[in-house]
Amino acid sequence: MKEIKGNVFNIQKYSVHDGHGIRTIVFLKGCPLRCEWCSNPESQSTYPEIMLTAESCCGCGSCYEVCKTGAIRPDSVKWLRNKCVLCRKCADVCPTEARTVAGTYMTVSEVREVVMQDSIFYRTSKGGVTFSGGEPLMQSEFVTELAKSIKKDYVRLAAETTGCVSWNQSEGPLSMMDEILYDIKHMDSGIHRQLTGVGNELILENAEKAAKLPGDFVVRIPVIGGKNSDEENICRTGVFAEKIGAKEVHLLPYHRFGESKYRKIGRTYTCEAYTPDDEQMQRLKKLVEESGVPCRIGG
Numbered sequence: 001m002k003e004i005k006g007n008v009f010n011i012q013k014y015s016v017h018d019g020h021g022i023r024t025i026v027f028l029k030g031c032p033l034r035c036e037w038c039s040n041p042e043s044q045s046t047y048p049e050i051m052l053t054a055e056s057c058c059g060c061g062s063c064y065e066v067c068k069t070g071a072i073r074p075d076s077v078k079w080l081r082n083k084c085v086l087c088r089k090c091a092d093v094c095p096t097e098a099r100t101v102a103g104t105y106m107t108v109s110e111v112r113e114v115v116m117q118d119s120i121f122y123r124t125s126k127g128g129v130t131f132s133g134g135e136p137l138m139q140s141e142f143v144t145e146l147a148k149s150i151k152k153d154y155v156r157l158a159a160e161t162t163g164c165v166s167w168n169q170s171e172g173p174l175s176m177m178d179e180i181l182y183d184i185k186h187m188d189s190g191i192h193r194q195l196t197g198v199g200n201e202l203i204l205e206n207a208e209k210a211a212k213l214p215g216d217f218v219v220r221i222p223v224i225g226g227k228n229s230d231e232e233n234i235c236r237t238g239v240f241a242e243k244i245g246a247k248e249v250h251l252l253p254y255h256r257f258g259e260s261k262y263r264k265i266g267r268t269y270t271c272e273a274y275t276p277d278d279e280q281m282q283r284l285k286k287l288v289e290e291s292g293v294p295c296r297i298g299g
């Protein structure tokens, strides 16, 4: 039988974020949102894409020689994305990794082999494997099969989700998770749409259902200074989290770590937000705690 494949853009080992203990994070391509502040813009498209780090190019010309579509110009660092057919040849021959591909189709067994290399660390630290993205539940069938194959070795699982996927696609994989890290960006649907391109109705509806599943349900709020960091929004999110029975709320302060990736995929970073200082974060944490749900700063 043909094995199902997922489009994976990174497998990050030894992470101490996004779940308990030492974790391996499997990043999957595709996201229904378009957050202005996204630090993984290469995760948004469901398709693989070429990333070009111009500073790493040594000018060897190998990519120009192998590209048969005319996408790459002779000076190599200027190229025409609309002519690219994603054959990957330029990335294969690039000696400096100036050209790489974000997104590789991998089977369940291939990903399982990589993540199980660290099973000893999962056991000793009560860690495990986290599915992230993008939105991992856009590849629901793949996540379900991979989760089954890992869980049978008693590895703890977590999923980081936007909640913006139909409940039909979400329920199966989320039911297998020991931790559900559930992002809520804004409680007002109109503002949510302005910030992310979609309203929040489905997200809030799914949150109530996901909170009833066996895994620990954690609400995560990326705190984007000047966008969703006002006390009213954080307070409303805390009240909602308490009402649906969230175990904890995590506040994640905005950063610009992903900015350089926009250039690499030919886009411009447009988010004009500020990083909330420690004093503001502590104030917001206190507000959430006043809603009756434990809160911490960071993932």
Ligand code: SF4
Pocket: 050, 066, 067, 068, 069, 071, 072, 083, 084, 085, 086, 087, 088, 089, 090, 091
């Ligand atoms: S992936 Fe293929 S078509 Fe696209 S730029 Fe590289 S060599 Fe050319």
Ligand code: SF4
Pocket: 056, 057, 058, 059, 060, 061, 062, 063, 064, 076, 090, 093, 094, 095, 096, 097, 098, 099
């Ligand atoms: S193969 Fe890589 S290093 Fe060589 S010219 Fe192309 S991008 Fe630059």
Ligand code: SF4
Pocket: 031, 032, 033, 034, 035, 037, 038, 039, 040, 041, 043, 044, 133, 134, 135, 162
């Ligand atoms: S939900 Fe996450 S991955 Fe998707 S666009 Fe927003 S920040 Fe990026």
